[in-house]
Amino acid sequence: MYELSDFLSTVSQDLFALGIALALGTLIGLQRGWHARDKAAGQRVAGIRTHALLGLLGGLSVQLSRELGDWIPAILLIMVGLAGMTGLLIKNRQQQDFSITSWVGQMLTFCFGALVVAGQPVIAAAAAVVTAIILDNKESIHRFLKTLEANELDAGLKLLLISVVVLPLLPDQGFGPGNVLNPREIWWLVVLIAAIGFIGYFAMRFGGSERGILFTSLFAGLSSSTALTLHFSRLSRQSDSTQLSPLLAAGILIACGTMFPRILLYAALIYPPLLKDLLLPVIIMGSLLYGAAAWIWWQHAGSGNVTQPKGQNPLELRAALLFGLLLVVILLLGEWMKNLMGDAGIYLLAAVSGLTDVDAITLSLTRMARDDLTATTAVLAIIIAAMVNNLFKASLALSIGNRRIGLRVLIPMLLSLSAGLAVVLLRM
Secondary structure: OOHHHHHHHHHHHHHHHHHHHHHHHHHHHHHHHOOOOOOOOOOOOOOOHHHHHHHHHHHHHHHEEEHHHHHHHHHHHHHHHHHHHHHHHHHHHHHHHOHHHHHHHHHHHHHHHHHHHOOOOHHHHHHHHHHHHHHHHHHHHHHHHHHOOOHHHHHHHHHHHHHHHHHHOOOOOEEEEHEEEEEHHEEEEEHHHHHHHHHHHHHHHHHOOHHHHHHHHHHHHOOOOHHHHHHHHHHHHHHOOOHHHHHHHHHHHOOOOHHHHHHHHHHHHHHHHHHHHHHHHHHHHHHHHHHHHHHHHHHHOOOOOOOOOOOOOOOOOOHHHHHHHHHHHHHHHHHHHHHHHHHHHHHHHHHHHHOOHHHHHHHHHHHHHOOOOOOOHHHHHHHHHHHHHHHHHHHHHHHHHHHHHHHHHHHHHHHHHHHHHHEEEEEE
């Protein structure tokens, strides 16, 4: 009785796996068949039926290998490859089409089916979905390549270099006073900052100038809200239209408000328990800036347009390395000032660091909270750094921009920072 139930269980599992293999093949075939839907019967090398059967064949090859030998999947894969290549050569000769994408898709479909029955259905399903998306976005991918600049491709390769190549090679252990210097963790934070700036650059690059201040400001908060504050402040001086200043002020508030979700992201990635104490003040501060920006935008929408700031190099490796150096200095100073002055030293360091950069001090404090710094001290120091940083940007708007933009930036900044500080102090 037990043997029969085990047999039925095994058969049902095998049939279920073969069903998934067939479904993944159908998924790829659906995309390929839709792409060639206008062609007459017989002109398609492989459509939905062929790909569905290839997925099933891949699954059955693994089933057969359990009875006949491990060489079965390899032999069948070679046969599938030869058959697909023969059809591809005939098609290429007739249509002068030298793409091998369809052939690669057939080979992958066989492999997806084999992976499912081999016990890796999640990997097979994920790879099949990604493959279908890549195949379905041929025009978009080619259009992207045509618009990609040489320096942008170089920046992407550099980002891969510092993340995929350099990061795994660094030692994952502490050095220096209090073992606060961990090379791999420090470099990971450098990669994190570089990647956020990289994403922000391309968000602005492909958003287009027609989306105007709103889109630019939101994603500029990922890379450099200070740079956007400078640009918009200068623009308010150059413009003869007084109606443009409110929109520019709203854009600055949006970019500065985006700093607060970034702070939560760092905490979530480095030390999630800190979120409990950090969440409320950060949400209040960011919401007040976004709310003020939305109100200004609603009051003055349609009153003008502004040219999107031209993006700089997507990945300044020198800037990333300088950030790493700044992070090391802050970690060492934080350890020294904590031992010498206690929490007061941490607050002083946060205020000084906030004049130039919030990311470095936030990452440093988050890492220190994971070790021996109390959550209350870390949260208050992060809020102090954010306050100083945003007040510095408000002073830029006041001194460089006209009076209209300066006041519209300063007043919401003061309300936001006062509310955040009050929440932290009340919870201490």
